[in-house]
Amino acid sequence: MGEDEQLRSLMFLMTYLLLKRRRDVNSANIQRRDEIQRRVRHRQYFFQRQRRMLMMMIAGGIRSNVRIRTRPWTTTPRSDWWERVVMTEFQPSDWLDKFRMSRETFFYLCDKLRPRLARQDTSFRLALPVEKRVAVALWRLASNVEYRTISSLFGVGKSTVCRCVRDMCHAIVALLSSIYLRPPSEQELEDSAQLFLAYWGFPHCVAAVATLHTAIITPSSNASDYANPAGWLSVLSQVERTSVEASAAGARSHAACFCGLPQVAVSARGLFWDVCASFPGGTDPADIFQNSSLWATAAEGGLSPAPTPIFMGRPLRYVLLGEACYPLQSWLMKAYPEERSRRASRSTLTEPQQLFNWQLRRALRVSEEALLKLRARWQCLSKRNDCGLDVVPTMILACCILHNMCESHGDTFKADWQVEVSEAESPQPTHKTLLSTSMDQSNAEEVRGLFCDYFQLQNH
Template sequence: MVEEEELRSFTFLMTYLLLKRRRDVNNANVQRRNEIQRRIRHRQYFFQRQRRTLMMMIAGSMPSNIRMRTRPWVTTPRTDWWERVVMTEFQPSDWLDKFRMSQETFFYLCEKLRPRLARQDTCFRLALPVEKRVAVALWRLASNIEYRTISSLFGVGKSTVCRCVRDMCHAIVGLLSSTYLRPPSEQDLEDSALHFLSRYGFPHCVAAISTLHTAIISPSNNASDYANSAGWLSVLSQVAVSGRGQFWDVCASFPGGTDPADILQNSSLWTTAAEGGLSPASVPTFMGRKLSYVLLGEACYPLQNWLVKAYPEGKCIRMRDVGLSQSQQLFNQRLNAALRVPVEALLRLRARWQCLSKRNDCGLDVVPTMVLACCILHNICESHGDTFKEEWQADVVEAESPQPSHRPLLSTSLDQSHAEDVRRLFCEYFQLQEN
């Protein structure tokens, strides 16, 4: 018995010593790995510091007249530009000019996208901070300049710039669509209807539909499908804009030659509106009868109970014995005035994010996501009250690809029954207002 007890004690002691030895070896390996990573980071920092010192010496040796003609941050070394200049010396006007949003909105966006954009450091390199990844992508969306220029400015590779743009656009669509690009609530419908009535004099309307053409490079397949009526290649998107100029629904990724009526029929907006989703639970009253809220559309869309468009004025040219009545002309005037809402919203969108106003050289798999991301960013900036500078619109006016117009829809096969009665009801309203 004594020998068994001694053997058991010896076995326990040896097991403990082996486990302790294994733990010590693992701890030593972890410490050695951490030390290697620390030395790598220290060496990277040392090389970057040497490079910055060398660039500052080169900049200091430039003639004084050249240094005086340029802004100080232009000659700053690229590795030092983001950390020292942007984060510490940028003024509110600089944030608006370069990132098209205020500093508060920028950091709000970074926090919202952090779950998707945060990366871990590796043994070979340090991960880019979320703030720098967002800044790289916003610079691209706002200016549409080449990846090479942004690469030199932020001190990252061209492939990193491309990856930042892709990742941020997908993160915005995945994380923020449910908040900033969602179906309107009952309160949103009422507010938008009041805005259309107070500003444009058009009652019982909550949104207007329009289209956006984004110029692209020639695709490898079916390039003729992307040629629009103006003759250049584009991706066509359908947008629904509220009375406050914010986007409620965006349907992207269609070739530029697609008929807008076909896009509308294949969109979720068509299903939602047809099922009465554009009105509150209790249908509002208009001109003494129950009527759901309506949307406004251009002449290229079909006439529906929930979508009204102008009377074709060309009828009085083709049929001289038939012309528009006074109430119909008044209806067209008020509707055309209210259709300025999507025009102005798209102008502000393209002026703020010029990747949509100039030719976009990204792949066709990225452009639709980029359009959605820019619409969401537009809603974020508008809801946060960020300043919009009127001079940004000058670049859109001088853009190489102006928005083409769509031909009116001549066929009435898509028109809904009793839709003309709804339009006639609005004519009676405007005639009463006029009298």
């Protein structure tokens, strides 16, 4: 009986092992068959995808062969438009019309911005070349067209266009401010004073201070703060402009629609020194100026070389010219208020005072023409800017720097560009004349009297 039980147990064990082995073999066969079918489906998918891509390439080649070649940049929204048309077929006039600068200046700008704009290729896509990124951003600054239009033209996404504009503006401010937007040296101050006298007839002056309104979309909060005296929303900038070449011609129109108010200082040569941007359009320009670095520098005598130059037989620092909304200072000249008498229609100003006002208004045309050139070249400042308020101030600074760069490189400025600015919907607002003398400097009237005496002598 013991041997029968052992034999029965052995048979049971062998039967169990055989069944388990058969089950394992069947399971392995099923897994192998599933893996083979998966690989077949995967290979069929890639074969079909490759076939579709090949057919698309063939179809695209056929379309490009039959496409009309006359002025293709007006009808060809392909991604290779930049490489195939701009880089090979653009003439010098095309570079000026589309990018507002010469080809040589364009590539100079690309080389300067390369450290901040260069990107590395990834395993998913190739990075845009620096030249194409700069071209996308310049197209936006020069035309102020919508992102989707530029996206279709350059064959990139709308988000890429937005990122190119932001990156380039920040790169320009970071890398080129020290070169093209800096305080003048003593020699440049003397040159600017001579040019103001030679071209505008105003002596002992180095720059003119002006304001610029840039139209914006309605902000999400505090919209009333951005309403300027003309009633539309804007950002205010204060600009000081100095330049080596006097702008002897140009339109005097103020017609333009602006999003912000920058305050600027402009020299006789048409280049900007300093720009204070990002202020709401309803801000008083006098408040902006008094809180700027230019005010502190000028008040401390930083706008004159040593020793102090002589004017009308006495030492006098160089002066700036400003609009009637600024306080009178010994270094900041503004016009006498044009008050009319009640009984007579003629002005109550004396003849020397009237002559001073005429000469000052004539000299202030340098800032008008400078800002007109700026808005005509970069029309994102002359039309309503739909960028966010975090981008607009940087964009204004970048446009001022680009303007200085183009002027320094001698790039042609086309008079046709001013037509669109002159036809803008919203003209620059007129700021309220500052009649109170409480903010005037004590000896400022004496200095203004010296200029009246000078013009009186010149008139005789």
